[in-house]
Amino acid sequence: MATKPRKTTSAKSTARSTVQKAPKPEEFSKELELSSYEDMLLIRRFEEKAGQLYGMGHIGGFCHLYIGQEAVVTGMQMAITPDDQVITGYRDHGHMLACGMNPDGVMAELTGRRNGYSRGKGGSMHMFSKEKNFYGGHGIVGGQVSLGTGLAFANKYRDNGCVSLAYFGDGASNQGQVYESFNMASLWDLPVVYIIENNRYAMGTSVERSSALTSFSQRGASFDIPGMHVDGMDVRAVKAAGDHAVKWAKDGKGPFILEMETYRYRGHSMSDPAKYRSKDEVQKMRAEQDPIEQVKQRVLDKKYASEEELKAIDKKIREIVGKSAEFALADPLPDPSELYTDILIDVNEEVTNAN
Ligand SMILES: Cc1ncc(C[n+]2csc(CCOP(=O)(O)OP(=O)(O)O)c2C)c(N)n1
Ligand SMILES: [Mg+2]
Numbered sequence: 001m002a003t004k005p006r007k008t009t010s011a012k013s014t015a016r017s018t019v020q021k022a023p024k025p026e027e028f029s030k031e032l033e034l035s036s037y038e039d040m041l042l043i044r045r046f047e048e049k050a051g052q053l054y055g056m057g058h059i060g061g062f063c064h065l066y067i068g069q070e071a072v073v074t075g076m077q078m079a080i081t082p083d084d085q086v087i088t089g090y091r092d093h094g095h096m097l098a099c100g101m102n103p104d105g106v107m108a109e110l111t112g113r114r115n116g117y118s119r120g121k122g123g124s125m126h127m128f129s130k131e132k133n134f135y136g137g138h139g140i141v142g143g144q145v146s147l148g149t150g151l152a153f154a155n156k157y158r159d160n161g162c163v164s165l166a167y168f169g170d171g172a173s174n175q176g177q178v179y180e181s182f183n184m185a186s187l188w189d190l191p192v193v194y195i196i197e198n199n200r201y202a203m204g205t206s207v208e209r210s211s212a213l214t215s216f217s218q219r220g221a222s223f224d225i226p227g228m229h230v231d232g233m234d235v236r237a238v239k240a241a242g243d244h245a246v247k248w249a250k251d252g253k254g255p256f257i258l259e260m261e262t263y264r265y266r267g268h269s270m271s272d273p274a275k276y277r278s279k280d281e282v283q284k285m286r287a288e289q290d291p292i293e294q295v296k297q298r299v300l301d302k303k304y305a306s307e308e309e310l311k312a313i314d315k316k317i318r319e320i321v322g323k324s325a326e327f328a329l330a331d332p333l334p335d336p337s338e339l340y341t342d343i344l345i346d347v348n349e350e351v352t353n354a355n
Contacts, residue, residue: 019227020227020228022230022237022240023243024240025236025239026236028236030304033299033302034304034305036235037299037310037313038313038317039077039098040071041317042097042317042320043066043073043094043098044070046094046321046324047067048321049107049322050093050110051270053110053111059111059112059124060112060123061123061124061125062123062139062269062270063124063269064091064269065264065270066092066095068263068266069094069199069232069263069264072167072197072232072238073167074098074238075236075237075239075242076098076165076238076239077099078242079242079245080163080242080246083161083162084133084163084246085148085151085155085165086098086135086164086167087134087136087144087148087165087166088144088166088168089125089139089142089167089172090124090125092127092136096127096129096137099134101127101132103323104324106324107327108120110123110124111329113333114332114338115331117129118342121334125137126138135148141168142168142172144166144167145172145177145178148164148166149164149166149185149192152164152190152191152192152255153184155191156188162191163192163193163246164191165192165195169197170198170200170201171201171210173216174211179222182194182219182225182255185254185255186220186223186225186255189253190254191252191254192256193242193246193256194225194256194258195258195260196217196257196258197232197262198216198232198261198262199262199263199264201276203272204268204275205276217259219257220255225254225256225257226248226256226257227256228244228245228259229261230261232260232262233261233263233291233294234294235294238260263285263289
């Protein structure tokens with residue numbers, strides 16, 4: 001692979017690393033408003049159900065809910081094609097659903113059942129779907145950034161025109177491997193979009209307490225990677241920025257950073273009472289910026305659907321989610337013999353399949 005000519009080190013070198021202004025979001029058509037409403041609602045209701053099942057003891061281990069951040073993954077998904085890849089951390093159920101993974105299989109995995117995506121052996125943080133190009137599901141903070149960069153390297157090597165989306169948090173943005181990945185991605189012009197989901201907290205630590213530079217869109221400056229600051233609570237703004245960044249990467253211009261300003265309503269995980277922030281702060285975000293309420297309000301204002309029609313969508317989504325919980329709870333636990341499977345792979349077979 002040819003690398004681009006290196007720029008000079010003088011202060012006058014023309015870096016492309018400036019923060020770009022987010023494009024003005026276009027109005028959504030009726031179809032897009034309604035489909036984004038439905039997609040975000042599926043994530044919200046699914047996560048609410050997962051929270052309930054956790055409380056009832058049906059889900060063990062860690063469980064990080066995505067409630068509040070739905071517009072990010074929903075808008076980005078609109079900007080890619082099914083051949084493009086998605087990879088994220090442990091707050092991942094929303095990403096799976098957005099990629100089109102089956103809610104039954106995701107819920108079965110959360111509850112550790114046999115028909116879960118990882119046959120009940122992975123749980124909340126470790127699910128994958130080759131078919132849907134979803135590459136996990138990673139518990140090591142920032143680990144997915146290097147892997148997502150590797151996916152982009154493979155795309156470039158195979159010259160297949162695909163882009164990989166690597167999602168990570170504000171906390172992960174301070175990890176060393178993130179910057180090693182940035183350097184390689186820029187050096188080789190890899191087609192990757194780094195999406196920083198800035199939900200203002202890393203566990204109990206606010207960005208102000210943890211980050212020397214809280215403007216995450218500028219984090220690519222040392223590596224000549226442009227960035228953009230985006231309203232991650234507005235699905236239209238996310239899609240517009242996503243379209244721009246994905247085109248940038250697919251046009252061969254290299255990586256792009258999107259800082260999505262968003263918010264998580266629940267605690268970091270199910271065991272977090274969230275004492276590091278006030279109830280008023282959460283309430284204010286819910287009341288003023290909720291991504292689903294924003295779409296709902298526009299749909300009603302533009303008369304794209306009535307209250308009754310929106311209620312019918314909610315009912316349909318609740319049924320899908322209810323069915324996924326029934327499916328999961330009726331599904332048997334993995335057979336004990338599964339303890340000895342999926343531990344080692346036949347490398348030769350994998351290499352042959354990949355070719
Ligand atoms: C390498 C590593 N260090 C620390 C942890 C513990 N840990 C899990 S989540 C987390 C916070 C990450 O926050 P952020 O990247 O902002 O993502 P968010 O949870 O807000 O989505 C930490 C420190 C870990 N899993 N991996
Ligand atoms: Mg965070």
